[in-house]
Amino acid sequence: MKNFKNIVIYILIVLVLVLAIFVLFQYYSRVETVDKAVTKDEPEVVAVKIYYSNSVTNPAMLDCSLVFPVDRAVVGREKIYEETVNQLLLGPSKSEEQNGYKNLIPAETRLNFVKFSNGVMQVDFDKTLDQNIGGSCLVSAIRAQIESTVRQWPEVKEVLISIDGVSDTILQP
Known part of the structure; x- marks a missing residue:
């Protein structure tokens, strides 16, 4: 026991x-x-929309200002405006191109800066943006791509597109 x-x-x-x-x-x-x-310490990944023309959705380009969104992800919120415009300049992916998306902004175009103040977003590019661009349809499509991409944020009330700081003579048909 x-x-x-x-x-x-x-x-x-x-x-x-x-x-x-x-x-x-x-x-x-x-x-x-x-x-x-x-x-x-990992930065936040933020979903954004990038707007391109689309030859499948708008085949005859009857309205040149029609643009359509694709989803992208940018890292961090510190430079979200700049990173989003840079994503626009990169153009559509191969699969997006196969689905009709087209970037009508000249491929060599570079972003100088993005500045936001009092509801106005200034997006400044290098001179490549306005070189060899002709016709009101193409100009309208380029403006629509930039403006729609930047206007996805509710705080943006107006978009000012400039080239090397000059905005009054750019993207003229």
């Missing part, structure tokens, strides 16, 4: 130790998870 009591005591001690180890493991695992979530 004495032997049986000793065995029961040993079993109880082992069970208490196993339970204690399990509880400690759960506690430290949870603390580590919380610490990882709080100290997360």
